[in-house]
Amino acid sequence: MRAEREAARVERVGAPASRESAPGTGAGDPFPLERVVDEDGLVADESRVLLAGEELLRLHRAMVLDRALDERMITLQRQGRIGFYVGAIGEEAAVLGAAAAMAPTDWIFPCYREHGAALLRGMPLAAFLCDLLGNAAAPGKGRQMPCHEAWRPARYASVSSPIGTQISHAVGAAWAARIQGEEMVPLVYFGDGATSSGEFHVGLNFAAVRHLPVIFACRNNGWAISLPTDRQTAAATVAQKAVAYGMLGVRVDGNDVVAVHAATRRARARAAAGGGPTLLDLVTYRMEGHSTSDDPRAYRAAAVVEPWRRRDPIERLRRLLLRRGLLDDAGVERVRAEVAAEIQVALAEAEARPPRPPLESLFEDVYAEPLRQQREQLAELAGAVAADPRVADPRHADA
Amino acid sequence: MAALNLLQAVNDALRTEMRRDPRVVVLGEDVGRFGGVFRATAGLQAEFGEERVVDTPLAEGGIVGAALGMALQGLRPVPEIQFADFAFPAFDQILSEVAKYRYRSGGQFACPLVIRMPYGGGIHGGHYHSQSPEAHFIHTAGLKVVVPATPRDAKGLLLAAIRDPDPVVFLEPKRVYRAARGEVPEGDEALPLGQAVVTRPGTQVTVVAWGAMWHEADRAAREAAAEGIDCEVIDLRSLQPLDLDTLVASVDRTGRLVVVHEAPRTCGFGAELVALTQERCFLRLEAPAVRVTGFDTPFPYTLENEYLPRAPRILDAIRRTVRF
Ligand SMILES: Cc1ncc(C[n+]2csc(CCOP(=O)(O)OP(=O)(O)O)c2C)c(N)n1
Numbered sequence: 001m002r003a004e005r006e007a008a009r010v011e012r013v014g015a016p017a018s019r020e021s022a023p024g025t026g027a028g029d030p031f032p033l034e035r036v037v038d039e040d041g042l043v044a045d046e047s048r049v050l051l052a053g054e055e056l057l058r059l060h061r062a063m064v065l066d067r068a069l070d071e072r073m074i075t076l077q078r079q080g081r082i083g084f085y086v087g088a089i090g091e092e093a094a095v096l097g098a099a100a101a102m103a104p105t106d107w108i109f110p111c112y113r114e115h116g117a118a119l120l121r122g123m124p125l126a127a128f129l130c131d132l133l134g135n136a137a138a139p140g141k142g143r144q145m146p147c148h149e150a151w152r153p154a155r156y157a158s159v160s161s162p163i164g165t166q167i168s169h170a171v172g173a174a175w176a177a178r179i180q181g182e183e184m185v186p187l188v189y190f191g192d193g194a195t196s197s198g199e200f201h202v203g204l205n206f207a208a209v210r211h212l213p214v215i216f217a218c219r220n221n222g223w224a225i226s227l228p229t230d231r232q233t234a235a236a237t238v239a240q241k242a243v244a245y246g247m248l249g250v251r252v253d254g255n256d257v258v259a260v261h262a263a264t265r266r267a268r269a270r271a272a273a274g275g276g277p278t279l280l281d282l283v284t285y286r287m288e289g290h291s292t293s294d295d296p297r298a299y300r301a302a303a304v305v306e307p308w309r310r311r312d313p314i315e316r317l318r319r320l321l322l323r324r325g326l327l328d329d330a331g332v333e334r335v336r337a338e339v340a341a342e343i344q345v346a347l348a349e350a351e352a353r354p355p356r357p358p359l360e361s362l363f364e365d366v367y368a369e370p371l372r373q374q375r376e377q378l379a380e381l382a383g384a385v386a387a388d389p390r391v392a393d394p395r396h397a398d399a
Numbered sequence: 400m401a402a403l404n405l406l407q408a409v410n411d412a413l414r415t416e417m418r419r420d421p422r423v424v425v426l427g428e429d430v431g432r433f434g435g436v437f438r439a440t441a442g443l444q445a446e447f448g449e450e451r452v453v454d455t456p457l458a459e460g461g462i463v464g465a466a467l468g469m470a471l472q473g474l475r476p477v478p479e480i481q482f483a484d485f486a487f488p489a490f491d492q493i494l495s496e497v498a499k500y501r502y503r504s505g506g507q508f509a510c511p512l513v514i515r516m517p518y519g520g521g522i523h524g525g526h527y528h529s530q531s532p533e534a535h536f537i538h539t540a541g542l543k544v545v546v547p548a549t550p551r552d553a554k555g556l557l558l559a560a561i562r563d564p565d566p567v568v569f570l571e572p573k574r575v576y577r578a579a580r581g582e583v584p585e586g587d588e589a590l591p592l593g594q595a596v597v598t599r600p601g602t603q604v605t606v607v608a609w610g611a612m613w614h615e616a617d618r619a620a621r622e623a624a625a626e627g628i629d630c631e632v633i634d635l636r637s638l639q640p641l642d643l644d645t646l647v648a649s650v651d652r653t654g655r656l657v658v659v660h661e662a663p664r665t666c667g668f669g670a671e672l673v674a675l676t677q678e679r680c681f682l683r684l685e686a687p688a689v690r691v692t693g694f695d696t697p698f699p700y701t702l703e704n705e706y707l708p709r710a711p712r713i714l715d716a717i718r719r720t721v722r723f
């Protein structure tokens with residue numbers, strides 16, 4: 001009976017597409033993997049490279065920064081200097097290629113791995129680090145976990161933990177912009193796990209029914225914590241889910257930043273021209289644990305990650321840049337050193353700020369103005385701290 | 400007897416009941432191969448197989464809705480919600496369906512299932528990995544709500560919850576998942592639902608708590624004793640049904656009540672407990688009942704220790720109550 005069930009599993013709609021499959025395999029594949037730059041940094045069709053040298057270098061720097069930042073912050077978490085971290089190691093091309101293809105006034109609705117996009121949009125690194133520390137200078141006032149940033153000046157919406165909730169927010173923003181007559185195309189990121197959420201269904205359906213200009217970017221990284229994507233969905237691809245909603249679905253090599261950028265730019269142009277929403281299936285891989293709270297050894301053999309090391313998105317772009325003479329080895333080193341210094345300076349700046357937000361900040365922003373109970377409770381808490389300083393002593397919690 | 404932590408006690412209860420009753424199944428996100436993000440279901444899939452310990456797609460409404468269907472068909476499902484904060488996407492299923500199924504069918508159907516969820520703060524979890532949503536569930540007629548504070552209670556009450564004819568929301572205090580250790584009986588004996596326990600007899604003031612905050616209340620009572628204040632501490636264990644007799648008998652003796660919970664104050668379960676006791680103990684009260692609770696804000700990150708009603712704030716309330 002088990003064998004029958006397993007057999008039935010593979011006979012589902014289309015054979016499960018191998019995550020490693022080469023672009024455009026199988027004639028008549030309705031969702032071929034779009035790729036521009038191969039793993040050796042070679043380009044088969046020059047006409048598909050839409051980014052100028054300057055733009056490629058800028059993206060390279062942003063990806064190197066994203067990677068270096070993640071690595072450094074994971075170390076900081078181990079040292080106990082920040083409480084938690086969730087990074088995008090291996091997924092930088094998916095995050096940054098999509099963000100770079102948008103207009104600066106397009107809203108970004110992030111999941112929780114897209115801080116690279118916030119930085120690309122101009123969120124100061126020190127501000128992001130203050131958010132991680134949850135200190136007195138944190139834009140989010142130390143209320144959310146690390147990697148739950150928001151940056152209004154760049155129309156970068158507030159990260160939430162509950163999976164998928166941002167998807168319908170992007171739909172509403174697109175809807176509003178159309179009502180207002182503004183050309184604004186929101187980009188919303190989410191993971192493969194989120195495609196199971198009700199919000200995914202609701203968001204895609206609303207957008208398609210109203211023909212709204214939205215870009216749904218699925219960072220399809222193969223895992224939702226311990227659950228591999230083939231246990232998340234029985235569909236062979238995420239892209240094909242678009243068909244049932246009545247919208248375009250595109251499957252892209254999410255480790256090829258040039259391809260991600262090109263597909264997103266195309267989707268944006270289409271949306272802006274009234275062509276409706278697009279679902280981008282950015283096929284990539286989560287190289288590390290889900291977060292610093294996770295230990296993937298409990299559910300994932302190290303060997304399955306190995307093949308993805310040679311598909312590293314930064315290495316791939318670097319090979320392209322080297323081939324084109326846009327960068328040499330010394331230049332690569334220079335970029336690494338620059339971002340390391342940038343992180344060091346920003347970290348020093350962030351760690352120099354008072355580590356804890358003031359007591360009253362706890363009661364601000366619940367409403368535009370605190371209600372009576374917030375005012376009373378602040379007074380009560382201040383009194384309790386005055387009576388016994390242990391009320392505000394984090395060490396007491398573990399006594 | 401074995402010394403277990405609370406997490407191991409939950410695991411022990413699930414394993415014990417799955418061995419005893421083939422109708423029991425576990426489903427949820429990451430519960431199978433991984434054994435749960437907290438490892439509460441560790442080893443269960445290896446023992447009971449993929450059909451009884453199921454890794455589901457990421458959709459809490461689906462998890463609870465499917466569990467309801469399983470219960471109708473005769474299983475005893477124990478769905479896990481990874482964090483109580485993520486029960487909200489399943490609220491329609493829990494509040495509209497699970498809670499009302501027996502009533503709306505005129506008693507023709509029931510849905511005996513146990514929705515397990517780690518709850519509570521103190522783990523640097525920010526808004527969405529820290530909340531204590533018990534009041535939402537208690538406010539919904541048709542659900543039982545159980546919150547163990549110790550490993551022994553976690554095992555005995557979870558066994559009882561799985562055998563109960565009604566749906567039970569089982570809130571696990573994740574802050575003390577590993578810190579709370581104690582002797583846990585081997586075997587499959589359940590503890591009755593709806594019985595509070597007086598964990599520290601005393602004469603001057605009744606301190607009521609549950610889950611992780613019971614540990615704080617107990618610590619505050621010990622500190623109060625050093626100052627010469629004699630507290631009686633009650634661990635409610637089951638919030639619905641509520642053991643009102645134990646509470647009323649205690650307040651009748653002490654004349655003073657301090658209620659502790661980490662959920663926000665407004666419309667928290669403390670409000671209900673205060674109302675119930677003043678209705679019954681009015682002439683015995685020596686001081687106004689006091690609530691020591693989380694504040695009326697979302698659960699914060701950096702200032703979570705200030706937010707939580709830990710022992711120092713409870714002690715302060717105990718002193719004020721006694722001196723009133
Ligand atoms: C509604 C909800 N349920 C459960 C969780 C716990 N959780 C956090 S991340 C995650 C997996 C998400 O996977 P995916 O959408 O693929 O994103 P990825 O982490 O791979 O980027 C889960 C189950 C949550 N945050 N929200």
Ligand SMILES: [Mg+2]
Pocket residue numbers: 191192193219220221222223224225
């Ligand atoms: Mg994923």
